[in-house]
Amino acid sequence: MTINKDKSRFDMTLGETLRSQGISRRSFLKFCAATASMMAMSPAMIPKIAHALESARRPSVIWLSFQECTGCTESLTRAHTATIESLIFDYISLDYHHTLMAASGHGAEDARKAAMEENFGKYLLVVDGSIPMGNPGYSTIAGISNYDMLMETAKGAAAIIAVGTCATYGGIPHANPNPTGAVSVGELIKDKPIINVPGCPPIPVVITGVLTHFLTFGTIPELDHIGRPKVFYGQSIHDRCYRRPFYDKGLFAETFDDEGARKGWCLYKLGCKGPTTYNACATTKWNNGTSFPIESGHPCLGCSEPDFWDGGGFYKALSMPTENITKTAIYTAAGAVAAGVALGAMNKSKKNSATKAHNKTTIDDLEK
Amino acid sequence: MSEIEFLSWVRGPGFQIAVIIFIAGVLIRFGEILLLGRKKNLAEAKGSEMSSGLRTIITRSIPDKTTFQRSTFTLVAGYIFHIGIFVTLFLFAPHILMFKEVIGFGWPSIPTPIIDATAVVTIIALLAVLAHRMSNTVLKFLSTKEDYLVWLVTILPLITGYIAFHRIGTTAPTLLAIHILSVELLLVIFPFTKLMHSFTVALSRWYNGAISGYRGVES
Ligand code: SF4
Ligand code: SF4
Numbered sequence: 001m002t003i004n005k006d007k008s009r010f011d012m013t014l015g016e017t018l019r020s021q022g023i024s025r026r027s028f029l030k031f032c033a034a035t036a037s038m039m040a041m042s043p044a045m046i047p048k049i050a051h052a053l054e055s056a057r058r059p060s061v062i063w064l065s066f067q068e069c070t071g072c073t074e075s076l077t078r079a080h081t082a083t084i085e086s087l088i089f090d091y092i093s094l095d096y097h098h099t100l101m102a103a104s105g106h107g108a109e110d111a112r113k114a115a116m117e118e119n120f121g122k123y124l125l126v127v128d129g130s131i132p133m134g135n136p137g138y139s140t141i142a143g144i145s146n147y148d149m150l151m152e153t154a155k156g157a158a159a160i161i162a163v164g165t166c167a168t169y170g171g172i173p174h175a176n177p178n179p180t181g182a183v184s185v186g187e188l189i190k191d192k193p194i195i196n197v198p199g200c201p202p203i204p205v206v207i208t209g210v211l212t213h214f215l216t217f218g219t220i221p222e223l224d225h226i227g228r229p230k231v232f233y234g235q236s237i238h239d240r241c242y243r244r245p246f247y248d249k250g251l252f253a254e255t256f257d258d259e260g261a262r263k264g265w266c267l268y269k270l271g272c273k274g275p276t277t278y279n280a281c282a283t284t285k286w287n288n289g290t291s292f293p294i295e296s297g298h299p300c301l302g303c304s305e306p307d308f309w310d311g312g313g314f315y316k317a318l319s320m321p322t323e324n325i326t327k328t329a330i331y332t333a334a335g336a337v338a339a340g341v342a343l344g345a346m347n348k349s350k351k352n353s354a355t356k357a358h359n360k361t362t363i364d365d366l367e368k
Numbered sequence: 369m370s371e372i373e374f375l376s377w378v379r380g381p382g383f384q385i386a387v388i389i390f391i392a393g394v395l396i397r398f399g400e401i402l403l404l405g406r407k408k409n410l411a412e413a414k415g416s417e418m419s420s421g422l423r424t425i426i427t428r429s430i431p432d433k434t435t436f437q438r439s440t441f442t443l444v445a446g447y448i449f450h451i452g453i454f455v456t457l458f459l460f461a462p463h464i465l466m467f468k469e470v471i472g473f474g475w476p477s478i479p480t481p482i483i484d485a486t487a488v489v490t491i492i493a494l495l496a497v498l499a500h501r502m503s504n505t506v507l508k509f510l511s512t513k514e515d516y517l518v519w520l521v522t523i524l525p526l527i528t529g530y531i532a533f534h535r536i537g538t539t540a541p542t543l544l545a546i547h548i549l550s551v552e553l554l555l556v557i558f559p560f561t562k563l564m565h566s567f568t569v570a571l572s573r574w575y576n577g578a579i580s581g582y583r584g585v586e587s
Contacts, residue, residue: 169370225539226370236540248480250461269465276375276541305541306370312379318544319462320469322380329391329470336392340399347403 014215015054028053035212038205038284039221039231052216059215060115060123062153063097066146067139067173067182068129072164073099075201092211095123098141109142116156124214125157127185130166130173134181150188159193159220160185161210168196168227169306176310186227193220196227200303203284206232226306228278237274237300240282243267256297267294271315273302371541378548386552393559394567401568413582420581421574427587428573441500445493452490456483456526480533487530494523514561521557524550 012020018028032049036042041049065073077100094100095115096108103111115123127150132138136145144152154160162185165171173182186194195210210229213221221229238244246252246266253260253267266272274282277300281292294300299315302308312322369377431443457463461477468474498519501507528550532543557563580587 236535238540239535250477250479252461268462276372276544278539302372305372307372307376310376311372312376316469317462317465319466320379321383321466322376323384325383325387325470326472328384328387332388332391333395336395336399340396340403344399344403 012058013054014056014058035209038209039213049212049216053212056215058093060119061092061094061126062112062115062123062157063094063100063126063128064141064146064149064153065098066127066129066131066150066167067180068164068166069172070099071201072128073097076163076204076207092124105142109144112153116153120156122158123156124211125153125160126163127160127167128163130170130180130182130184131188132173132180133183134179138180147188150185154189154192157192159195159214160189161195161197161207162186162227163197163207164202165198165200165303165306165308168198171200172309174307174309194227195220195223195229198228198233198304198306199279200301200308202304203232203280203286205284206280224278228304232280232284233278233304235278235283237277237279237282237294238272241274241294242282243294261297264297267297267299269317270299271313271317272299273305273308273311273314273318274300275318277302277305277308279304371539371545375541375545375548378545378552382549382552386555390555390558394564397559397564398567401571409582411582414584415581417578417581420587421576421578424577424580424587425570425573428576442497445497445500449490449493449497452486452493453522453526455486456490456529459483484530484533487526487533491523491526491530494519494526517557518561518563521550521554522563525554 015028029046029050032046032053033043036045036049093115096112098104098108101108101111129139129146131146131150133147136147139146141149162168166173166182167185170178170182170184170187173180174184186196197206197210199206206229209232210221213219213229221231224230224233238247241247243264243266246264247268251260251263251265252269253265254269255261256270268275272294274294281300282294285292285295301314302311305311312320316322436443455478458467458475459478460480460483464474464477501511501515501519525547528543528547531537532540532547535543537543554563577587
């Protein structure tokens, strides 16, 4: 990742940069092919991707971090050894990222302002973290509230990529009772294209994939109803889970160390949120394709969905009620029985007094 | 409200409200029936109420030959959908987990594809009984609005469950939430309609048998 403004590199196209780094044309095409397949494009697109990427100019990227834990940046920067994906990421001109940049204080803020001016209308804005609306003082950078910085920087952005569940849907800061009044980028900005890349953290390849798409086509990929690129979030974890045959057969791990767990059976009963979660983990996997959480024996938490933190307990199966229904049922039953007995007693006394008040009619009465 | 919030609501407060109405309603209905009381029978008992009552619970559940011949369709379709509902409701692993969470114990499940097929058969049987109800002149005449309402709230959980399982139309959290909501609708309507027969059927059959038993005649 380059933070500086090395002019000679700045003017090179991506193709030139890759060649100067000793990447052969062959491995570059291989990368293009992998990208095409990852993004579910036809092989006919490979030369187009190659051509577009070769001649792409470095886009300026401004990265703003608000109420976040830096996990998203960690995910991205630690993900790969020197692969071409990381070179793509290297290639962008990351003009502002307060965790990664060497400059600080006024120097850093000046870099942001300069990048905004030079590339007005063209730069990409990446945001991680949510924005506190409760009180501007909850989170500030260089004395500027998150809200002001976001609104100011968004003005000249060509598109915004919201990275991580906090920026996309509010995430953990937004969890009940949301003390800071945290909101997502999409709730504040309505007039710019926003690509949501949720996950806690998101899969690095998904971030680079979205960047590649932007570099190749200059447009944003097709999004689903909550702003996620369909190519990565089009299928649920459950639909692509390799443990699915066990789910279908009704074979479940009951605890984390029983026989079922050792045999790799389905984790539904341990609270797996795979059936309601859309993400690429089951196919793309983590740590350079090593595995994904379910593969290491832990149920999916549903981290790429809005409000996943308040989804009713990570270890509670999806079909279980989230409130204490047993208690509710007992109290209701007790109440209903008490009411029933009271009503019954009332009816009985009514009946008794009615019997007592009953006057027999005699023949004489009728003859009156 | 996001999809997951909707799902959390139906799994939490929504379910709670439904269970309160269901339990209170069922108990009040039972209280109503039991507190009615029975007038003291002054005639001398000619046989046992209890044994005749219990026997009738079983015998009336098995159709005799003439009844079967006269209403074959009603009986076959009726049995299919009743058994189908039992299988899908009580033998599907996620459902058992829900029961276990509420009542404290569970039981073994059967493979999902069998549940899936049973659900389809049950839905078809329910559609068939509706078609029969609407095409048979006498049945149609006897049907009330309640009959159609009860049919609807019974088939809805099956259809929404099937759709949620196969994720047709929209995304999984919404589909699951709609399925749970349809079950909550069933729970809320249950005590105030003829759906109560799931609980009272044994009681009324016993009573039929008991009357005959007291008189010393075969029920
Ligand atoms: S482990 Fe989770 S995602 Fe995989 S089949 Fe089971 S419930 Fe579905
Ligand atoms: S498996 Fe589920 S919780 Fe884990 S990273 Fe993937 S989507 Fe998030």
